[in-house]
Amino acid sequence: MLRSVLRASTTRLGVTGSRFCSSAADKLVITEVDDKTGYATVTLNRPPVNSLNLELLTAISETLDDLQNNKSRGMILTSSSKSVFSAGLDIMEMYKPKVDRMKEFWSTLQDVWFKLYGSPFPTVAAINGHSPAGGCLLSLCCEYRVMCQNYTIGLNETRLGIVAPTWFMASMRNAMSRRDAEMALTLGTLFTTDEALKVGLVDEVATSKEDAIAKATAFLDKFKKISPQARSMTKQALRSKDIMELEDNRTQDIDLFVYAVTQPKVQKGLEMYLEALKAKSAK
Numbered sequence: 001m002l003r004s005v006l007r008a009s010t011t012r013l014g015v016t017g018s019r020f021c022s023s024a025a026d027k028l029v030i031t032e033v034d035d036k037t038g039y040a041t042v043t044l045n046r047p048p049v050n051s052l053n054l055e056l057l058t059a060i061s062e063t064l065d066d067l068q069n070n071k072s073r074g075m076i077l078t079s080s081s082k083s084v085f086s087a088g089l090d091i092m093e094m095y096k097p098k099v100d101r102m103k104e105f106w107s108t109l110q111d112v113w114f115k116l117y118g119s120p121f122p123t124v125a126a127i128n129g130h131s132p133a134g135g136c137l138l139s140l141c142c143e144y145r146v147m148c149q150n151y152t153i154g155l156n157e158t159r160l161g162i163v164a165p166t167w168f169m170a171s172m173r174n175a176m177s178r179r180d181a182e183m184a185l186t187l188g189t190l191f192t193t194d195e196a197l198k199v200g201l202v203d204e205v206a207t208s209k210e211d212a213i214a215k216a217t218a219f220l221d222k223f224k225k226i227s228p229q230a231r232s233m234t235k236q237a238l239r240s241k242d243i244m245e246l247e248d249n250r251t252q253d254i255d256l257f258v259y260a261v262t263q264p265k266v267q268k269g270l271e272m273y274l275e276a277l278k279a280k281s282a283k
């Protein structure tokens with residue numbers, strides 16, 4: 001039985017929420033812990049499409065700290081939207097940006113990646129909707145992905161005229177073959193659920209969000225008889241090379257992001273992409 005909000009982090013106004021205080025609907029990230037299993041279901045809750053702006057990333061980062069501090073037994077990452085897991089990075093954070101905010105934004109994304117990719121507790125993404133770019137990255141940081149039917153997922157950055165950073169690429173390479181990752185990254189492929197299953201980008205297909213959560217729970221249950229310490233040390237050892245590479249290059253990575261995104265050609269591309277998105281949603 002799900003117990004109510006353990007901690008719902010930063011509100012949409014950017015104010016840190018406290019335990020059990022205001023309604024979960026106001027929160028950017030809702031965390032519920034199952035009394036029996038100890039598993040936390042973490043729900044992204046930034047309508048309409050869970051695009052990752054600085055505030056949402058901060059809320060995710062704080063949530064991951066809470067789970068780690070509380071020695072979480074496992075986390076299921078999902079979304080409150082009926083059709084979108086996450087639309088990826090909020091393009092408004094990159095279009096006509098203020099450099100200081102942009103640096104904080106990228107640094108917070110790096111924090112989320114470190115904490116999720118390297119988390120000591122087991123993690124599963126219950127992908128109950130579309131999951132392009134940064135949305136796909138969040139799911140790739142998890143150890144297992146269950147995806148509902150008839151959605152799309154992938155690192156589609158090249159289609160936007162931008163280059164996915166090397167740590168995005170490493171996360172994808174960790175889930176599928178190097179060859180498939182190279183094809184997917186260079187083409188910016190958005191896979192359907194069935195195609196994603198075929199290349200190993202997702203591990204299981206679900207018929208509904210409930211089914212996805214049930215399958216995610218079954219994955220976490222597999223670790224019941226495994227020593228948590230042995231499990232987490234093994235996971236972290238396997239991922240340590242990717243983690244150290246970014247740790248050693250954090251500042252250069254932020255500078256490269258700012259440089260790349262502020263290029264006039266990239267700004268023009270983002271403008272056109274935003275216009276196309278707006279025109280589509282106005283139809």
Ligand SMILES: CCCCCCCC/C=C\C/C=C/C(=O)SCCNC(=O)CCNC(=O)[C@H](O)C(C)(C)COP(=O)(O)OP(=O)(O)OC[C@H]1O[C@@H](n2cnc3c(N)ncnc32)[C@H](O)[C@@H]1OP(=O)(O)O
Binds near residue numbers: 132164166277279282
């Ligand atoms: C060598 C190293 C070099 C380093 C250089 C670093 C540079 C790399 C930098 C960044 C990497 C980028 C990562 C990203 O994540 S970029 C974001 C990519 N995201 C997408 O392409 C997805 C775009 N969205 C969609 O395709 C769709 O919205 C959808 C499929 C997710 C959902 O479709 P639907 O339910 O039909 O919703 P709408 O399209 O109608 O959208 C509703 C509403 O939301 C707005 N919106 C959608 N996505 C975003 C977004 N990512 N950011 C901001 N806003 C978004 C959309 O415009 C609508 O707005 P409205 O018209 O005002 O209602």
